[in-house]
Structures are given as structure tokens and as C-alpha cells.
Amino acid sequence: MALILQRLVAPARRGALKHSTYECGEEVEGSAWTQFNIRFYVIALVFLIFDVEVVILFPWAVVFKDIGLVAFVEMLIFLCVLTIGLVAVWRRRDLDWVKMVLPYARGRYARLTRDPD
Amino acid sequence: MDTFDLLATIIKVVIVFVTILVTIIILGLAERRVSGFMQYRLGPNRVGPWGLLQTVADGIKFLFKEDIIPDNVNRPIYLLAPVITMIPAFMTFAVIPFGVPLEIAGHTVKLQVADINIGLLYILALTSVGVYGLVLAGWSAGSKYPLLGGLRSSAQLISYELAMGLAIVGVIMVSGGLTFNEIITHQQATSWNFWKQPLAALVFLVAMFAETNRLPFDLTEAEQELVGGYHTEYSSFKFLMFYMSEYANVITASGFMVCLFFGGWDMPFIDEKALGHWGVVLSVLAFVSKVGFFLFLYIWVRWTFPRFRYDQLMRLGWKVLLPLGLVNIFAVGLWMALRA
Amino acid sequence: MTTILFYLFSALLLGAALFVVLNRNPIYSVVGLVFAFMNLAAMYFLLEAYFIGVLQVLVYAGAIMVLFLFVVMLLNVQPDRPHPGLIHPDRWWFGIMALIFVSLFLLLIGQGVRALLTSPAEDAAGMGSVADVGEALFTSFLLPFEIASLLLTVALIGTVFLAKKKV
Numbered sequence: 128m129a130l131i132l133q134r135l136v137a138p139a140r141r142g143a144l145k146h147s148t149y150e151c152g153e154e155v156e157g158s159a160w161t162q163f164n165i166r167f168y169v170i171a172l173v174f175l176i177f178d179v180e181v182v183i184l185f186p187w188a189v190v191f192k193d194i195g196l197v198a199f200v201e202m203l204i205f206l207c208v209l210t211i212g213l214v215a216v217w218r219r220r221d222l223d224w225v226k227m228v229l230p231y232a233r234g235r236y237a238r239l240t241r242d243p244d
Numbered sequence: 245m246d247t248f249d250l251l252a253t254i255i256k257v258v259i260v261f262v263t264i265l266v267t268i269i270i271l272g273l274a275e276r277r278v279s280g281f282m283q284y285r286l287g288p289n290r291v292g293p294w295g296l297l298q299t300v301a302d303g304i305k306f307l308f309k310e311d312i313i314p315d316n317v318n319r320p321i322y323l324l325a326p327v328i329t330m331i332p333a334f335m336t337f338a339v340i341p342f343g344v345p346l347e348i349a350g351h352t353v354k355l356q357v358a359d360i361n362i363g364l365l366y367i368l369a370l371t372s373v374g375v376y377g378l379v380l381a382g383w384s385a386g387s388k389y390p391l392l393g394g395l396r397s398s399a400q401l402i403s404y405e406l407a408m409g410l411a412i413v414g415v416i417m418v419s420g421g422l423t424f425n426e427i428i429t430h431q432q433a434t435s436w437n438f439w440k441q442p443l444a445a446l447v448f449l450v451a452m453f454a455e456t457n458r459l460p461f462d463l464t465e466a467e468q469e470l471v472g473g474y475h476t477e478y479s480s481f482k483f484l485m486f487y488m489s490e491y492a493n494v495i496t497a498s499g500f501m502v503c504l505f506f507g508g509w510d511m512p513f514i515d516e517k518a519l520g521h522w523g524v525v526l527s528v529l530a531f532v533s534k535v536g537f538f539l540f541l542y543i544w545v546r547w548t549f550p551r552f553r554y555d556q557l558m559r560l561g562w563k564v565l566l567p568l569g570l571v572n573i574f575a576v577g578l579w580m581a582l583r584a
Numbered sequence: 585m586t587t588i589l590f591y592l593f594s595a596l597l598l599g600a601a602l603f604v605v606l607n608r609n610p611i612y613s614v615v616g617l618v619f620a621f622m623n624l625a626a627m628y629f630l631l632e633a634y635f636i637g638v639l640q641v642l643v644y645a646g647a648i649m650v651l652f653l654f655v656v657m658l659l660n661v662q663p664d665r666p667h668p669g670l671i672h673p674d675r676w677w678f679g680i681m682a683l684i685f686v687s688l689f690l691l692l693i694g695q696g697v698r699a700l701l702t703s704p705a706e707d708a709a710g711m712g713s714v715a716d717v718g719e720a721l722f723t724s725f726l727l728p729f730e731i732a733s734l735l736l737t738v739a740l741i742g743t744v745f746l747a748k749k750k751v
Contacts, residue, residue, distance in 0.1 A: 167399050168658050169747050170558070171651045174402040176740040177566070178647040181409035182639060183732075184573070185365065186718030188416035191577065198722050199581040205733040206570065212737035216744055217563070321611065362714060365638040369625075372646025376618060379650075383611070383657060395657075402650060422714055 173216055180209050252353050260337060260357050268491040271539055272299035278543045306484040321384035326478065326485035329377025332370040333489035333496070339363035340499040341424050343509045343528035346521070354425075355509075355528065362422045364412055367500060368405070371455060375401045377489070378457075382474035393474040396554060397457060403561035404454035404461075410569025411448035414441050414576045415504050428508035436512075438505040443572045445505040447565050452497045454561065457490065458542055460549040461557060498538035499531075506534055586630055593630070597623040610656040614649060621645040635714045 183205070191198050273288065273295060280287025289295040340363075343355035360366055375398050382394015415437050416422060419430035431437055438445045454461040475486045502508055509527035519526065552560065600620035604613045621644045628637030721729050 167395055168651070168654045169744055170399045171402060171647075171654045172743050172747060173562075173740065174406065175647045175651055176736050177406050178402075178409075178643060179736060180733075181406060181413065182643055183721075183729075184410070184413045185416065185422070186635070186714050186721055188413045188718075189420060189422060189714045190718035190722060191417050191580065192420040193719075194722055196581040199577045201722055201726060201730070202577070203574075204730055206574075208730075208733040208737050209740075210570070212740040213566075215741050219744065318611070321615065324615070360634055362634045362638055365635070365642065365714075369638045369641035369646060372642055373618075373622070375646070375650055376615075376653075379653060380615070398650060398654075402647070405646075 176212065177209070180206075253357070256353075256355075256357050257338075260342075261334070264334065264337060264492055264495060267495055267539075268488055269299040269303070270296075271491050271494070272302065274539070275543050275546075278540065279547060282544075282547045303484065306481055318384040321380050323482075325377055325381035325384055326482045326489075328380060329374065329489045330485050330492075332374045332377075333492040336367050336370045336496045337492070337499060339366050339424060340496065340503055341428065341508060342499070342531045343524050346524050355524070356424070359423065359425065363424045364416065364422050364427075364504075367496070368409060368412070371408075372402075372405060374493070377486075378474050381478070381486070385474075385476065385478075387476065390474045390476045393476070397474060400454060400457075400461065400557060400561070403558060404451040404565070407447050407561060407565035407569050408451035408455060410566065410573060411444040411451065412504065414444040414569075414572045417573070417576050417580065424503050424508065428503060428510060431507045432510045436505065436507045436510075441505070441572060441576060443568060443575070445501075447569050447572065448501060448504065450560070450565060452501055453542070453545065454557070456493045456497050456542075458494065459546040460551050462551060494539065494542055495535070498535045498542070501538055502531065502534040590627065590630055593623045593626045597627070611653070614653050614656055617652070618645050618649050621649070635717055 184202070187198060187202050276298070277287040277289070277295065287295070288298040291297040291301050338357040339360060341354065341356035341359070346353045346355060378401070379394045379398040382390040382392070382397070385391070415427060418437065418440060419427045421427065421430075427437075434440075453459075475483055478486060509531040511526055511530040514526065515523075597620055600616045600623060603616040604620060607613060607616070621640055625637040625640040625645070628634070628640060
């Protein structure tokens with residue numbers, strides 16, 4: 128009930144803030160929306176899977192005390208399977224942001240020839 | 245729900261809301277004064293005693309500034325984004341308890357706006373929705389810098405949300421409940437979770453800084469490269485809304501941290517519940533001072549660590565914090581299973 | 585109070601859902617869908633199924649829709665132009681799809697009506713709580729749970745591989 132009340136309070140706040148703005152225009156140079164790098168999408172994809180995993184961990188954590196060792200082993204199997212996924216993504220370097228690999232890198236760039244991990 | 249409870253809830257909502265606003269004002273000043281102190285300069289000290297009214301003056305100034313909406317924006321989304329950012333920022337604090345229950349005339353008043361039975365998940369859920377404010381603000385501005393800032397911030401937020409969730413799982417495992425009261429009572433009965441799970445506390449602390457977009461993780465608004473990040477094209481009151489949301493998030497995150505790992509309103513070696521009204525006062529003071537410490541820590545860290553590079557940020561989130569969180573869960577689980 | 589809120593959230597939910605379908609700008613649709621999910625979560629809260637409500641926000645609104653938003657922004661789809669003509673001899677499969685959809689829809693409505701006619705199931709106090717879910721997941725539904733982990737892993741690897749092939 129208190130939460131609902133909170134919900135009811137929120138719109139008033141919104142209203143008050145909105146009314147205090149006043150409209151005026153000025154031309155600002157801008158540019159169009161462009162396509163962006165797919166790695167953001169991949170990150171969101173990986174996040175989605177692991178978010179589901181974390182969400183499943185919550186009920187497990189709550190009942191963990193009652194069930195004990197059995198629950199621990201069960202979750203261990205679950206996490207191991209998902210860790211395979213993480214390792215696979217890791218190995219594919221989808222978690223890396225710097226993808227550039229220099230063929231003849233030297234000096235401070237030498238590490239770009241290697242796998243950063 | 246009877247009239248008394250309803251009244252108490254309304255009063256609590258008002259008190260918490262006003263307190264957050266006041267804390268934002270103080271924090272805005274403290275940030276500049278402490279920064280000044282750390283850099284051997286004074287910081288704003290002219291408006292009001294010790295410059296206390298500086299933030300108020302700034303706020304009023306924001307109100308009277310021209311509200312510029314660039315022509316190139318996607319208007320509905322542009323107008324919506326600050327609101328989307330602000331609502332979760334102010335709603336999250338509702339589930340954080342700030343003191344032991346107060347006894348008035350036979351009624352028990354919980355010092356907490358809403359005690360729902362999944363308080364922790366409520367905060368996580370609202371945090372995850374907070375992403376939209378940033379990414380939509382960045383997208384709708386129709387300009388390159390905000391777009392980049394918004395994208396970066398959304399990828400950052402979702403990455404660190406995982407680490408945050410994993411750190412919280414460890415805490416839930418030992419306390420066996422998802423409400424803040426269970427967690428705090430458990431810590432009061434044994435010891436603070438920080439002593440039991442320093443690793444989880446560390447992961448949570450780092451994730452907390454990243455989730456609130458504060459230095460050293462403020463890549464969303466890295467001014468040297470992105471001008472102002474997602475809010476570059478915002479001005480006047482809409483900018484103020486982002487600004488206030490950021491501080492509100494900082495306050496809530498500090499409260500969250502205190503409740504999870506530092507015993508919430510628990511004062512060590514003292515049984516607050518046995519002390520009556522004074523115990524309530526004491527517990528609120530304990531909570532406020534702990535939160536105050538973390539607010540200070542935010543400013544302290546700001547001037548201690550340089551900003552991460554984006555690839556370093558992603559590496560830290562996915563390759564360090566995520567495995568560390570899993571290791572923590574494994575360690576806690578093993579320890580609990582073997583001990584039981 | 586609960587009834588009023590139920591109708592309020594239902595109305596908002598339906599409105600948001602219609603907005604998602606009817607408007608032509610994909611970004612607006614995503615925002616509308618997020619709003620619809622929030623209302624759905626609010627309805628779960630009214631039913632005191634807090635855990636499911638929070639999952640709705642956390643997973644659907646917080647994770648899946650972020651992905652949707654990224655896809656829409658990534659592809660940078662311009663608002664759709666009206667189709668030249670929906671009914672066309674080459675589009676015969678549209679008709680089949682519509683038929684399937686309508687029959688599914690009718691089936692669902694039939695189920696709903698039947699559920700309304702029978703007496704509602706008794707739910708225990710605190711049903712749908714996190715502890716209940718956990719208890720069920722780790723005792724009765726253990727095998728599906730472990731298989732779910734396999735499914736998630738396969739989904740993860742598969743989607744990431746597919747996503748990367750295109751570049």
C-alpha cells in the first residue's frame with residue numbers, strides 16, 4: 128500500500144517540475160542518427176543471459192540456508208554450465224573492447240599483437 | 245490500513261523526500277568545498293554561512309535560465325528522458341530503512357517508507373530502468389556527443405549491474421531474506437557483512453560507483469572527449485533534473501551499501517531496541533553518519549583516481565568483477581554448506 | 585482502492601500496448617513497450633506477486649528492452665512508410681499468418697473465459713514469494729532448472745556467434 132502511495136505521489140512531483148520549465152527555441156547545430164558499433168549490441172546480449180542467471184540466483188540464495196549442500200551442488204552445476212558460455216564469449220574476445228591487432232607492433236604497442244588476456 | 249498508518253506513511257514520504265532534497269543541496273556544496281579542500285583552495289563560501297546557500301542559489305539560477313531545446317531533437321523523447329531519469333532516482337530510497345521502528349501511542353512505525361518483502365530486488369529493478377533515461381536522453385538529442393555518451397553509459401550500467409547483483413546474492417545467502425530489515429537484523433545479531441564478505445563489499449563498492457556514473461567511471465560525461473555526455477543538449481531545469489538524479493542516486497547507493505554491508509542503522513555494541521526513543525534517535529544518527537561517510541568517499545575517490553578508459557572499464561566489469569562475484573558466491577556457499 | 589488501481593493500470597497497459605502496435609516510429613514503440621511492462625509489473629504487485637512483478641521489470645524492462653532499443657538504434661530504422669498494399673497475390677502467407685494468429689487469440693480468450701467461469705484456485709498465503717519459487721525450483725523442478733542453464737548457454741553462444749557473423 129505504501130508503495131502505491133509512493134506511486135501516487137510521484138506524478139505530483141513530475142507536474143511541479145514540468146510546469147517550471149518554460150519553452151524557448153534556439154537553433155543548435157546537430158547531426159543525424161547514425162549506425163553504431165555492434166559491440167554494444169553484443170554486450171547487451173551477453174548481459175541479458177547473465178541477468179537471467181542472477182535473477183535465478185536470488186530465490187536460490189533465499190532458500191539456500193534451508194536446503195543446504197544439495198542446493199549448493201545444484202547451483203554449482205548450473206553456474207558451471209553458464210561459465211562455459213562466459214568462457215566461450217571470453218575466448219572469442221567479445222568482451223574485449225580493443226579489437227585492433229597490429230601485425231608488426233613494437234615497443235609500447237607490442238601487446239596489441241598478443242591476446243590481451 | 246488504518247488512518248494512523250496512512251498518515252504515518254504520508255509523513256514519512258514527505259520527510260524522506262525533503263531530506264533527500266536537502267541532502268542533495270548539501271552534497272552539491274560539500275562536493276565543491278571538499279574538492280576545494282583537497283586542492284588547497286576554498287571553494288564557494290560567500291552565499292550564506294559557510295556558503296550553505298550556494299547550491300540553493302545555483303538551483304534558482306537554473307530555474308531562471310533559458311530552456312533551450314535544439315531544433316534537431318526528437319522532441320517527445322527529449323522531454324521524457326529527464327523525467328524517466330528522475331522518477332526511479334527518487335523512488336529507490338523508499339525501501340531503505342533509516343532507523344529502528346519507533347513506538348508511538350501503541351503503534352509501531354517503521355522508519356522506512358515502504359517495507360515490501362523484496363526490498364533489494366525493488367532497488368535493482370528500478371536501477372535497471374534508470375538506463376533508459378540516459379540512453380534516451382543521449383539518443384533524442386540528435387547530436388553525436390550525447391549519443392556516444394548515452395550508449396557508453398547504458399553499456400556501462402548494464403555491465404556493472406551484473407556485478408552488483410552477484411555481490412548482493414552473497415549477502416542474501418547469509419541472511420536468507422530479501423528485505424532490508426532481515427538483512428540488518430541478521431547483521432546486528434552476528435556481525436556486519438563487511439567483515440564476513442569483504443570481497444562482495446569491494447565488488448559492490450566498485451559497481452556502485454559505476455552505476456551512479458561517478459568518477460572514476462564517469463565516462464558518460466567525460467568532458468574532454470564528450471563535452472557533457474548524454475546531457476550536452478540539455479539546459480536549464482532539465483539539466484538540473486539530471487544533476488539532481490545523479491546526486492539522488494549517489495545518496496541511495498550509499499544507503500544501499502550501508503544497509504547491505506555496514507549494518508544499516510546498527511550501532512556496534514549498543515542494543516538500540518532496548519533504549520526506547522533514544523535508541524531510535526541513536527540508530528538514525530548511526531545511519532546518517534554512515535551514509536555521510538560514503539558520500540564523502542564519493543568525493544574523495546573523485547579526486548584520487550583518474551578516469552578509466554572505456555576498454556579498461558569494460559574489462560574491469562566483465563573480466564574482474566563478474567568472476568569475483570561468482571567466486572564470492574562460491575566461497576560463501578561452500579563455507580555455509582560445510583558448516584551446516 | 586485495489587479495484588480502481590487495477591482498472592487504472594489495465595487501461596494504461598492496454599493504451600501502451602496499442603501505442604506500441606499502432607505507431608510507426610520504432611523507438612517510440614520500444615518506450616511504449618517499456619511503459620506497458622511497468623504497468624504489468626504494477627498489476628503483479630497488486631496481486632501481491634512481488635517477485636514476479638520485480639522480475640518483469642528487471643528482466644523484461646531492464647534487460648530485454650535495452651537490447652531492443654539497441655537493435656532499433658543500431659539499425660537506425662526510419663519511421664515506416666505506409667505499405668503500398670497489404671492485400672496482394674504474392675502476400676498469401678500474410679493471410680495464413682493472420683489466420684493462425686486469430687485462432688490462437690480466440691483460443692486464449694476461450695481459456696480466459698473458461699477460467700473465469702470455474703472457481704478460482706485456492707492460493708496459499710504468501711504464494712509466489714521468493715522463498716516459494718526457490719523451494720519449488722530446487723526440489724520439484726530441478727531437472728528443468730538445470731536444462732535451463734544449458735538452454736541459456738546455447739542461446740548465449742548462438743546469438744553472439746550469429747551477431748558477429750554479420751559484421
